[in-house]
Amino acid sequence: MSSTVAKALSLLDYFSEAEPEIGLSELARRSGVDKATVHRMLGVMCDYGLLEKRGDARLYRLGAGVLRLARVRETAFPVTSIFQQVLEMLSAELGETAHASLISGHALATIGVSESNRGSRVSLLAGEILPMHSTASGLVVMAFSKPELVDRLLGEPLAAKTSRTITDPSILRARLQEVALTGYAESDQTNEDDVYGIAMPVFDSDGAVTGAIAVATPAHRMTNDLRQQVIAALFREAEKLNYSLGGRPPAAFRTAASRYRPD
Amino acid sequence: MSSTVAKALSLLDYFSEAEPEIGLSELARRSGVDKATVHRMLGVMCDYGLLEKRGDARLYRLGAGVLRLARVRETAFPVTSIFQQVLEMLSAELGETAHASLISGHALATIGVSESNRGSRVSLLAGEILPMHSTASGLVVMAFSKPELVDRLLGEPLAAKTSRTITDPSILRARLQEVALTGYAESDQTNEDDVYGIAMPVFDSDGAVTGAIAVATPAHRMTNDLRQQVIAALFREAEKLNYSLGGRPPAAFRTAASRYRPD
DNA sequence: TCCCGTTGGTTCATTATTATCACCAGTGGT
DNA sequence: ACCACTGGTGATAATAATGAACCAACGGGA
Numbered sequence: 001m002s003s004t005v006a007k008a009l010s011l012l013d014y015f016s017e018a019e020p021e022i023g024l025s026e027l028a029r030r031s032g033v034d035k036a037t038v039h040r041m042l043g044v045m046c047d048y049g050l051l052e053k054r055g056d057a058r059l060y061r062l063g064a065g066v067l068r069l070a071r072v073r074e075t076a077f078p079v080t081s082i083f084q085q086v087l088e089m090l091s092a093e094l095g096e097t098a099h100a101s102l103i104s105g106h107a108l109a110t111i112g113v114s115e116s117n118r119g120s121r122v123s124l125l126a127g128e129i130l131p132m133h134s135t136a137s138g139l140v141v142m143a144f145s146k147p148e149l150v151d152r153l154l155g156e157p158l159a160a161k162t163s164r165t166i167t168d169p170s171i172l173r174a175r176l177q178e179v180a181l182t183g184y185a186e187s188d189q190t191n192e193d194d195v196y197g198i199a200m201p202v203f204d205s206d207g208a209v210t211g212a213i214a215v216a217t218p219a220h221r222m223t224n225d226l227r228q229q230v231i232a233a234l235f236r237e238a239e240k241l242n243y244s245l246g247g248r249p250p251a252a253f254r255t256a257a258s259r260y261r262p263d
Numbered sequence: 264m265s266s267t268v269a270k271a272l273s274l275l276d277y278f279s280e281a282e283p284e285i286g287l288s289e290l291a292r293r294s295g296v297d298k299a300t301v302h303r304m305l306g307v308m309c310d311y312g313l314l315e316k317r318g319d320a321r322l323y324r325l326g327a328g329v330l331r332l333a334r335v336r337e338t339a340f341p342v343t344s345i346f347q348q349v350l351e352m353l354s355a356e357l358g359e360t361a362h363a364s365l366i367s368g369h370a371l372a373t374i375g376v377s378e379s380n381r382g383s384r385v386s387l388l389a390g391e392i393l394p395m396h397s398t399a400s401g402l403v404v405m406a407f408s409k410p411e412l413v414d415r416l417l418g419e420p421l422a423a424k425t426s427r428t429i430t431d432p433s434i435l436r437a438r439l440q441e442v443a444l445t446g447y448a449e450s451d452q453t454n455e456d457d458v459y460g461i462a463m464p465v466f467d468s469d470g471a472v473t474g475a476i477a478v479a480t481p482a483h484r485m486t487n488d489l490r491q492q493v494i495a496a497l498f499r500e501a502e503k504l505n506y507s508l509g510g511r512p513p514a515a516f517r518t519a520a521s522r523y524r525p526d
Numbered sequence: 527t528c529c530c531g532t533t534g535g536t537t538c539a540t541t542a543t544t545a546t547c548a549c550c551a552g553t554g555g556t
Numbered sequence: 557a558c559c560a561c562t563g564g565t566g567a568t569a570a571t572a573a574t575g576a577a578c579c580a581a582c583g584g585g586a
Contacts (some may be wrong), residue, residue, distance in 0.1 A: 004543075004573060008268040009311040012332060020339030022426035034575050041268060048272040048509060049367030050332075054469075058534055062336035064365035067343055069275060069313075070333030072390035073325035076283030080330055102327035104312030108330035127335035146543055205319075208528065211327070249348070267544065267572070287563055300545055302564065321563055 007033055008041040012050065021059040026165035027104050047154040064224060065242070080111050082244050086213060086237045087114035093233055094215055094226075100202075101130055101137050102211035106153055110135055111211075119138055122216040131191065132158040133172060134161045134170065136199035137212035143176045144201050144209040145245060166192045184254030189219050196222040200234040203247040210247070214237060270296055271304040275325070277312065280388040284322040300335045343374050345507050347487035349476060350457055356496055357478060357489075360385040363465075364393055364400050365474035369416055374474075385458050385479040394454065396435060397424045399462035400450035400475035406439045406474040407464050407516060428453045446519030447494055452482050452523065459485040463497040466510040473510070476501060498523060 014022055014030055022166040026044065028035040042060055049065025074080060090098035091114040101108035108130040115121055132138035132153050142150050154169040157261040166172050179185045187197040200215035215230045235257055242249055249257070277293055278284055287305065287510060291298040305323055308314040311327025341393040346363040353361035354377040364371035378384055395401035395416050396479040405413050430434050442448045450460040462477035478493045498520055505512055512520070 002543080003303070003307055005268050005271040005307045006310065008271075009313065010305065010311065012311070013333060015332075015525045017335055017338045020335065025532080035534085036536075036576085037574060040266070040573085044266055044268045047269065047368045048275070049370075049372055050272065052366075061340070062332055064367040064372045064374060066329055066332040066336055067365070067374045068367060068390045068392070069278075069325055069329040070390075071374065072278060072280055072283065073329055073391035077324070103325040104331060105310045105316075107312075109312055109327045111327060111330045111334065126338035127331045127333075129331070223428070265572075288561080298563085299547085299565075303544085405541060 004041075004257075007031070007037070008045065011038065011041060013129065015062050017127060017186050021054060021061045023059050026239070027060070071164070079245060082241070083112045083213070084114070086241050090213070090215060090233055090237055091116050094230055095150065096217045096226075096230070097124065098209060098213065098215050098216050099124050099137075100213045103141060103209065104129075106156075107132060108135065108141065108211070120218055122218060124216070131159065131161065131165075133158045134165045134187070134191040135214075136185040136187035136197035137214045138178050139175060139187065140199045140201045140212050141184065141209050143179035143190060144203075144250065146208075161191045162189055162193050164188065180252060181256060183253050183260065184234060186227075188222075194219045198227065198230050198234060200238040201249075201253060202241050202245070203249045203253070205246045205248055207248045207250040213241065231260070267304075270294070270300070271308065274301065274304060276306070276392065278325050280390060284317060284320070284324045286322050290323070300305050342508060345504065346375045346476070347377070349504050352378050353377065353476070353478060353496055353500055357493055359478050359480045359489075359493070360387065361476065361478050362387050362400075363474060363476045366472065367392075368406060369419075370395055371398065371404065371474065382483055383484075385481060387479070391436035394422065394424065396421045396430075397428045397450070397454040397479075399448040399450035399460035400477045402438060402442050402450065403462045403464045403475050404472050406448065407466075407513065409471075424454045425452055425456050427451065443515060444519060446516050446523065447497060449490075451485075457482045461490065461497060463494050463501040464512075464516060465501060465504050465508070466512045466516070468509045468511055470511045470513040476504065494523070 011027060011031055014027060024039055026033060028038040031038065042051060046053060047061065047065045051060050052063035053060055087098040087100055089125070095111065095116045095118055097115045099110055100112040101110045110126065110128045110130060113124050113126060115123060130137060132142055142153060154172060158167040158169065159171070160167050160225060164176065184198060184200045189195060191197070195216055196219040197214050197216045199212045201209050202211050202213060204210045213234060215234065217226065241247070274294055276291060277290060287302055288298060291301040294301065301348050309326065312326045312331070314323050314398060316323055338364060350361040350363055351464065357506045358379045358381055360376065360378045362373055363375040364373045373387060373389065373391045373393060376387050376389060378386060379475060383464035393400060395405055401497070416434060420434065421430040423430050447461060447463050450457060454460070458479055459482040460477050460479045465474050465476060467473045476497060478497065480489065504510070
């Protein structure tokens with residue numbers, strides 16, 4: 001963790017939809033890195049287009065380089081566009097917010113959101129980073145990941161995002177067992193108060209999890225009827241998604257899916 | 264240039280549409296960096312989601328993190344979507360390939376392409392990096408950039424992309440003077456054989472250049488009639504673009520635009 | 527007006543990180 | 557069996573990163 005490139009790259013994560021432009025001192029304060037060091041790193045990242053300085057203001061923001069890199073990846077492996085279609089289908093059918101995320105390092109990166117048009121709905125920030133241990137998407141991803149990844153993730157301390165967040169690794173492991181059996185994960189306000197999430201895994205052609213699609217509702221609105229409806233829709237769309245992306249769900253997930261009966 | 268983060272970030276630029284997945288040894292060979300070093304850097308960049316390993320194959324590719332970062336930037340400052348509309352307008356009207364690029368470090372990053380539907384047309388790779396000195400877009404960007412940026416760019420050796428590429432800094436400076444007067448730049452096979460490009464600058468709210476839109480045709484097809492048509496269309500679309508993006512063209516460009524008469 | 531707390535940015539001696547080499551194990555082709 | 561690759565790993569030498577102190581500039585507030 002004390003690698004310099006790691007420190008430099010970690011600076012990128014402070015830029016968000018809510019705060020797309022940050023100054024030098026502010027960034028140094030938050031990251032805990034010295035101002036001079038941050039300055040040098042920002043300079044290099046500007047040179048490579050990952051960041052850029054707004055002309056007059058002395059603020060930094062994400063640069064054109066990230067747009068370019070995303071284009072390169074998306075052209076070679078078009079996933080966001082395919083995910084987006086599925087999300088819009090889901091949110092239209094269920095009237096709730098749907099979102100998709102991919103494994104990115106040791107967390108999840110939100111790469112697509114489709115909000116419902118209801119007055120009361122769950123909102124997500126575009127490009128938000130979701131923790132593995134406190135979200136439905138994270139649980140379902142861990143449940144189908146290789147044990148060594150889970151070990152690494154549960155080795156670090158688990159932040160209590162709400163009062164209901166599971167922070168005990170052994171309890172969490174038990175949850176993962178259940179999730180692996182059912183094929184989907186639920187989160188009742190474990191990441192954010194008043195948000196209930198249900199997530200389904202998405203796989204690549206090697207049978208490895210790559211991410212998840214999920215539906216989030218205000219917690220009070222989640223009845224058992226809606227739950228069943230959401231789960232059925234997610235199973236259906238996840239299968240379509242795996243087909244479109246060439247994903248091969250592992251046996252564990254296929255049997256879970258076939259075992260599923262609305263109760 | 265000998266900074267480690269610079270070396271690490273430079274590795275990203277080896278991933279392209281044409282070659283989206285690269286192995287460790289290959290990357291070490293091209294970058295000229297030691298295999299062990301590359302390995303450590305790739306590991307860190309994987310940790311931060313900029314890269315990822317394809318499950319079975321031991322190849323690296325751009326990760327979900329770049330998708331996320333691009334989303335964050337695009338949500339905060341939606342430019343690619345606006346550019347894309349303009350590009351489609353241009354390619355439809357002119358029947359030639361149109362593309363847009365933004366300043367990214369000391370080069371240009373292609374962030375949008377709209378190819379014509381003709382049989383013979385110019386093709387660009389998505390997310391391609393365009394040199395400043397050999398492309399019409401680069402010339403027009405430099406022509407309206409601050410002198411210190413131009414000095415930095417012309418201080419480094421200029422690669423001869425074709426036999427017609429201008430590699431002499433002083434000759435190039437003279438060209439930039441002309442370009443600043445006319446408001447647009449032309450490139451007759453200076454970046455790629457048989458490609459003729461015409462580019463127009465795009466500005467931000469501070470009057471600084473941020474990028475360019477351009478039309479590229481097969482060189483033999485560029486008649487004076489077509490030239491005039493392209494230039495007129497680019498002036499028109501550039502103005503619309505500056506309006507949509509809140510860009511304020513500097514006086515130098517506005518007078519150039521008003522001075523323009525088809526000859 | 528002065529003062530004070532900011533800001534972005536720079537410098538340089540110290541030190542901790544990083545590069546390099548050699549090595550290992552696995553794989554695919556001949 | 558061999559060879560030429562591949563991805564990956566460790567220990568030491570050398571380099572590059574660090575962080576405190578220091579500027580200049582800006583914006584209030586009194």
